[in-house]
Amino acid sequence: SSTITSTPDNYRLSPAYPNPFNPATTISYSLPGNGHVMIAVYDIMGRQIEMLVNGTVSSGNHTINWNGANLSSGIYYVKMTAGNYNHTQKLLLMK
8 A cells, every 4th residue: 555655656746736826836746766856937938037946856745835926927837857757837926
C-alpha cells in the first residue's frame, strides 16, 4: 500500500491553488528522484519574472508559495523543467 510519503512515479507540476489568485498561490510539484529542477514564472510576453527553484531537489512532493503582490493583474506562466520533463501552466493574477 502506498502512503503520502512514498516517492512519486514521475515528474509532475500540479495545478496551482488558488488560481485565479490574489496575491499569492501555492505551486506543488513532484520528483521521482533527486535531480536538478528549474521552476520559473514568465509574463505573457515570455519574459522571466522570477526564478522560484533552480538547483538540486530531493525526490518527493514539494510546494512553493509564490506572491505576485508587486505585479500587475494578468496572465502569467509557471514552467517546470526537470530531466526530460517540461510543463507550463497558466496562472491568473486578479487584483
